[in-house]
Amino acid sequence: MAESENGAAAKRLKTDAANDCGDAGEPSSDSLVSDFEISRILRDCAREKIIFIHGKVKDQDAVVILEKTPIRQDTLSELLKSSQLKLQIKNDVYSTYQLHAPAHLNEIKTTVVCPATEKHVKKYLHQEVFLVEESGEDYRNLTLPYISSQSFSVQWVHNILEKKAEADRIVFEDPDPDTGFVLLPDFKWDQKQVQDLYLIAIVHRRDVKSLRDLTSEHLPLLTNIRSKGEDAIQRQYSVPPSKLRVYLHYQPSYYHLHVHFTSVEYDAPGCRVERAHLLSDVIQNLQADSSYYHNRSLAFPMRADDGLLLKFKEAGKV
Amino acid sequence: MAESENGAAAKRLKTDAANDCGDAGEPSSDSLVSDFEISRILRDCAREKIIFIHGKVKDQDAVVILEKTPIRQDTLSELLKSSQLKLQIKNDVYSTYQLHAPAHLNEIKTTVVCPATEKHVKKYLHQEVFLVEESGEDYRNLTLPYISSQSFSVQWVHNILEKKAEADRIVFEDPDPDTGFVLLPDFKWDQKQVQDLYLIAIVHRRDVKSLRDLTSEHLPLLTNIRSKGEDAIQRQYSVPPSKLRVYLHYQPSYYHLHVHFTSVEYDAPGCRVERAHLLSDVIQNLQADSSYYHNRSLAFPMRADDGLLLKFKEAGKV
Structure with a gap:
């Protein structure tokens, strides 16, 4: 999906x-x-x-x-x-x-x-939204235990990577187990016009949940996604890299590392500054400091009915 | 204005x-x-x-x-x-x-x-938008000469700071010449409801054009804007800090440092990741590296009819 x-x-x-x-x-x-x-x-x-x-x-x-x-x-x-x-x-x-x-x-x-x-x-129902600032410590003490306890299934992601589902939708694949990924259209995109182009790169590695897990070790993976993803989109859709917004979400909607490629002219859901992190910034930050995303406070929005928000409230962090 | x-x-x-x-x-x-x-x-x-x-x-x-x-x-x-x-x-x-x-x-x-x-x-007319990546060197060689040559007037900003205009609109002021600022509603906000709350903090200092000029020297200014701006908004509008998106634009629409305070539930123009920089991230980045914004490549969107885009194209950067 x-x-x-x-x-x-x-x-x-x-x-x-x-x-x-x-x-x-x-x-x-x-x-x-x-x-x-x-x-x-x-x-x-x-x-x-x-x-x-x-x-x-x-x-x-x-x-x-x-x-x-x-x-x-x-x-x-x-x-x-x-x-x-x-x-x-x-x-x-x-x-x-x-x-x-x-x-x-x-x-x-x-x-x-x-x-x-x-x-x-x-x-x-309209839900209030709160901006939470999560320190590295908050991640380890509150967020990680919460997302582990919820055991969100990513079986559907594994099905895509193993070609058990959506195999015909894959636009490009680099099969390398360390730096490889599959690229496919997001379901929000009907693929009828490039004005709202939206593709997702899903990494083959299964040990990276989100931005928080990234270190300089993952730079070859990230630069590979960027260059080969951009190449594939230029080939397939004639959209050059200068027309693309390439980013990760934090929090992501599922905990298996993936990167969003959207048209810079498309007001894609989730492209606001409080949730999106440009891949070019992520790469530069990791080049300068391998533990950037382990230590930084990261702000992200949460709906009032989000279970994780309750954990932050209980801990007096919101 | x-x-x-x-x-x-x-x-x-x-x-x-x-x-x-x-x-x-x-x-x-x-x-x-x-x-x-x-x-x-x-x-x-x-x-x-x-x-x-x-x-x-x-x-x-x-x-x-x-x-x-x-x-x-x-x-x-x-x-x-x-x-x-x-x-x-x-x-x-x-x-x-x-x-x-x-x-x-x-x-x-x-x-x-x-x-x-x-x-x-x-x-x-719909204009194509391009994402430009500006290195620190590009800023000094292309952007700074361009914005200097255009000599965009910020007289209207000085009028506000000197109370020659819009004095009755000021919500809060810290008069300190180094760390002070005025806070006033943006013209996009009709002030009828807090769902689309939008205020601007304009600094008294006149020597900081944009994000690119910021170093650790400006941390007292930035942390002051954050804490006193949030306090004033909580007092005046009963909107707590956890409901605010606080950010700078790069490129800004005028070259005198200012900070945007918007409701996190409001899809404000210019709050997408390719133009907005959360103040909390800016502060952390300067704390870790005083020359972060001097040296980094910064991505930003430009319309096809923007004169600066032409400069980047001439230099083979787009």
């Missing part, structure tokens, strides 16, 4: 959409939406024009997600010609209007989860 | 909207929109549902910007009850629909710039 930050439900929906297109277009007389009674707003993304609502359909818990659709280039002429306009402000060369478009040119994508479990609701 | 990444036209529109509300609601019979002939798409932001179009109205150049509006919480009930629905996919507890909403509940905000100059068009 390469990397995904989406939870199980979102993945499931994606899969459904791929497998189940036969149903598309079928009209529904028994609408889950019109019977929906709103209880509360779980999350409201004004910038992206998405809203997540919790409520009930005939006494069953339900989540409704409304998302305005992107403006379609192929319907622009019709949209501009056939809409009603109301002038709001005119000043010099600038004017603004309210545009009332015909409904079929201005759809809202609606997703209903019903009956919804507590887990669905929690997944969509 | 504190910091703003918006160009003049966007600011102008904001001002117009504030000053010119008297015109709101006036219907237009002579619509600039319906006569608009599309020439090309300047930019298409599918995630944010915005599109920028270049075209002509009666032989005059024009730019039209369409942006779907956020989903309004106060109209949700009406929206769900009065819309037409078409089932797309149903699988287990998940179902998706196309929702056709009444036009007045699903507006598109339309902005017209007419006649538009070449400058308007260039402002809205």
Whole structure:
């Protein structure tokens, strides 16, 4: 499954959409939406024009997600010609209007989860985010014991490395057991355009959990990923290294070392400064100090419902 | 003006909207929109549902910007009850629909710039972005001569420090000439809610252009900004340090040292890893190596029309 930050439900929906297109277009007389009674707003993304609502359909818990659709280039002429306009402000060369478009040119994508479990609701509920500063000692005393106790499975990563899964998705492989890796598209990327290019390099070594484990010993591995990853992407997608943002996450979403390659023009999830570490910086830091990532305080964001945050709170670190 | 990444036209529109509300609601019979002939798409932001179009109205150049509006919480009930629905996919507890909403509940905000100059068009045109790696030597040979030759004025910064402008906006000041600074809201923040909190600390010292000039000599300045800035924000806005992302930009948008304080939950422009440097990392790096930022290669993004990019290209560095 390469990397995904989406939870199980979102993945499931994606899969459904791929497998189940036969149903598309079928009209529904028994609408889950019109019977929906709103209880509360779980999350409201004004910038992206998405809203997540919790409520009930005939006494069953339900989540409704409304998302305005992107403006379609192929319907622009019709949209501009056939809409009603109301002038709001005119000043010099600038004017603004309210545009009332015909409904079929201005759809809202609606997703209903019903009956919804507590887990669905929690997944969509806006969570507070805290920035934690983890010293090297905090890592050894709090984080490492926590991630070991959770025993997050990386079997799906091993399946990819052993070609038991997703073998047809691999774009490039260096099989060297010490410095080698496989490169494959992240599931968030539909591979239709390079504007949102997103690939993941997963190392063959199984003894490096994250940035925290890296020392100068791993410099050949990291420089190899950088140069061969960039070469493969240039060959395969004609995207040069100067158009790539290459980075690691801390905390990662799974504890087997991997590197993200995204288009620098793509606002990829997880590319903000508090979670991403540019591979070029990581390499330079390890060249200067082999124990850089063992000793430094590293800041990272955690959702309020993250079990690790609780450990930091119990220890009085947040 | 504190910091703003918006160009003049966007600011102008904001001002117009504030000053010119008297015109709101006036219907237009002579619509600039319906006569608009599309020439090309300047930019298409599918995630944010915005599109920028270049075209002509009666032989005059024009730019039209369409942006779907956020989903309004106060109209949700009406929206769900009065819309037409078409089932797309149903699988287990998940179902998706196309929702056709009444036009007045699903507006598109339309902005017209007419006649538009070449400058308007260039402002809205999508620009390629390149990631440049600048060594310490590149900085001294290419960047420093370039920014000196451009002699970007920071008079407006001096006006703030001298209380000749924006004095009423200052949230906190430490007047110390070596370690002091003023803290004020960034212009991007309307100060209506802390979800998108954004303040800037501007140092009183005038001899530090950017991250590149910092050495261990500046550690008292940086630690002072961090602790007093966090204290002031906690006092004034009840936002604790664990909810703040505190960082510098490289390249900065103006060459007088300043530090950004944003809510960690706010997807602030310029908080991506390729431009932002966490103050906590900067402090640790200078503690370990006073010449860290003199010697390191620093990666940063540049638009294709940036004059500095041309210098790097001429030198064969991109």
